[in-house]
Amino acid sequence: MRSEIGGDIAIQFENVSKHYSLSLQKEATDIKSMLLHLPRFLSNARRPFVALDQVNLRVRRGESLGIIGPNGSGKSTTLRVMSGITPPTSGKVTINGRVSAMLELGSGFHPQITGRENAILNAVLLGLTLREARAILPRIIEFSELGDFIDQPMRTYSSGMFFRLGFSVAVHVDPEVLLIDEVLAVGDAQFQSKCMDHIHRLRANGVTMVLVTHDMLNLPKFCDRGILIEHGRITDEGTPAQVVHNYLARVEALLALRPAEQQELKVAQVATS
Amino acid sequence: MSRAVSDRVRTEADVIRCGAKTACQDGGVGINRQVRRSWDLLYLLTFRELKLRYQDTIFGFLWSLIRPLLQGAVMFVVLRKFIRINVEDYHLVLLAGLFPWTWFQTSLLLAVGSFAGNGALIKKVYFPRFVLPLATVLNNGVQYALSIPVLVILLVIGGYAPNWTWIIGIPYLLLVEAVLIMGIVLFIASLDVYFRDLEHLTDVFVGLIWFYLTPVIYPLSIVPEKYHNWVLLNPMASLIEGWRSLFLHNQLPGAEMAPALIFAVAIAALGSLSFNKMQGGFADAL
Numbered sequence: 001m002r003s004e005i006g007g008d009i010a011i012q013f014e015n016v017s018k019h020y021s022l023s024l025q026k027e028a029t030d031i032k033s034m035l036l037h038l039p040r041f042l043s044n045a046r047r048p049f050v051a052l053d054q055v056n057l058r059v060r061r062g063e064s065l066g067i068i069g070p071n072g073s074g075k076s077t078t079l080r081v082m083s084g085i086t087p088p089t090s091g092k093v094t095i096n097g098r099v100s101a102m103l104e105l106g107s108g109f110h111p112q113i114t115g116r117e118n119a120i121l122n123a124v125l126l127g128l129t130l131r132e133a134r135a136i137l138p139r140i141i142e143f144s145e146l147g148d149f150i151d152q153p154m155r156t157y158s159s160g161m162f163f164r165l166g167f168s169v170a171v172h173v174d175p176e177v178l179l180i181d182e183v184l185a186v187g188d189a190q191f192q193s194k195c196m197d198h199i200h201r202l203r204a205n206g207v208t209m210v211l212v213t214h215d216m217l218n219l220p221k222f223c224d225r226g227i228l229i230e231h232g233r234i235t236d237e238g239t240p241a242q243v244v245h246n247y248l249a250r251v252e253a254l255l256a257l258r259p260a261e262q263q264e265l266k267v268a269q270v271a272t273s
Numbered sequence: 274m275s276r277a278v279s280d281r282v283r284t285e286a287d288v289i290r291c292g293a294k295t296a297c298q299d300g301g302v303g304i305n306r307q308v309r310r311s312w313d314l315l316y317l318l319t320f321r322e323l324k325l326r327y328q329d330t331i332f333g334f335l336w337s338l339i340r341p342l343l344q345g346a347v348m349f350v351v352l353r354k355f356i357r358i359n360v361e362d363y364h365l366v367l368l369a370g371l372f373p374w375t376w377f378q379t380s381l382l383l384a385v386g387s388f389a390g391n392g393a394l395i396k397k398v399y400f401p402r403f404v405l406p407l408a409t410v411l412n413n414g415v416q417y418a419l420s421i422p423v424l425v426i427l428l429v430i431g432g433y434a435p436n437w438t439w440i441i442g443i444p445y446l447l448l449v450e451a452v453l454i455m456g457i458v459l460f461i462a463s464l465d466v467y468f469r470d471l472e473h474l475t476d477v478f479v480g481l482i483w484f485y486l487t488p489v490i491y492p493l494s495i496v497p498e499k500y501h502n503w504v505l506l507n508p509m510a511s512l513i514e515g516w517r518s519l520f521l522h523n524q525l526p527g528a529e530m531a532p533a534l535i536f537a538v539a540i541a542a543l544g545s546l547s548f549n550k551m552q553g554g555f556a557d558a559l
Binding site for chain 2: 083104107112129130133
């Protein structure tokens, strides 16, 4: 299989849909409740939930894309599909470059082993080989500012220390495409600004980024382009400032309405989508 | 990108991944890199599990030996002294079967939930997931391998001398048993994501049924001849008997290993097929 996209495209979605089947959810997974609710179980069996609906998307190499949208609109699903964690139900996804996904910091960290051991395992989980992970470890440790704590079991860490190590590993695995889901606000103010600096440095080095965030104020600082996702569809696209402005204006307008009118608007939105 | 490689192609959905620095500059490197990383992960996870299991314990690794030895001692007293099973060197017959069986049983029990129990990780990081159950198998395999010297010491005390056939036989049987266990755990751990009953089913089936139908606490020789063919349909029977004849009779495994060999290859194929088929849905089902 050969992809047809040009070398300047890092990520391409063509008509990508992701459906979740509600029958997989915990409703009737044991025999008793299945038998008790047999008619409902059968009728519910194949009701799909559309998380992404025919999404078309291109991210250029070196571009930084910001994704905003309400909770449950499909932002995180987009990142999961990009990272390979979950396959799309239909459509075509093309990724050029090694992906590192920061969907959660410190995934797989084990409290009983040291920060050093966890950092190595985490780096290999995120995409490095063991040799590369060992080579890069000093830089990870230095960036995390953990000092002697690096050789302590991670159960002794404060949550700030935990996330600092998680962040340090994630940004040092040398990704070509970096996916970030709401994980930039870690540690104290000093460390946060260091993280921001590092993200800017990665951008300057040509790392492609896709960033999901609710931090509307900072979005324009990190992104070249913004998109708004609602109900699994891209409903707005443009400069980050513009997309944020449009979205916030609509949210404010929605908040200004009386509850009954809000309800009507929601119904109308669901109907049109 | 003309040199793109595809990871997986589905009927409806198409996902193409291409590491520009790694995969695309040289068609083969990307694949090699994935294989390299899988080995590294297996190694790291195997030893993390080993370390975690005995961390902060006084006897540490000795527990790996104490448990099967104690179990063996109790069984010896009950079966040899009380029930008076009439087998020469029964303690050696017993341990030569019990140690490799423990590897099998412990691996299955611990690995069956290794996808279902690692939902948080599977939903947040994309990595070769098959390493999770396989690391458990390897970890228990290492423990079995380390218990072999204990068995050898007991054999020497019992008047058996180490033999050159062991040098070929031990790695060979280790390999067959590893492939067999890995095939089973890949299959049941994948299925377990969708049917959690499998964890209980495995516990019941392996601990209560399979254990007694396999010549672990008794040698095949005391089973009446007319049942032999039935007993040997069980792949674990020929495998355990294989270990036993190697250590007690210096016999290299031959044709009688066929059930275990065929089963190992078949279940490894079934395990990897079903894992490949099901793993795409793991993140959604967990």
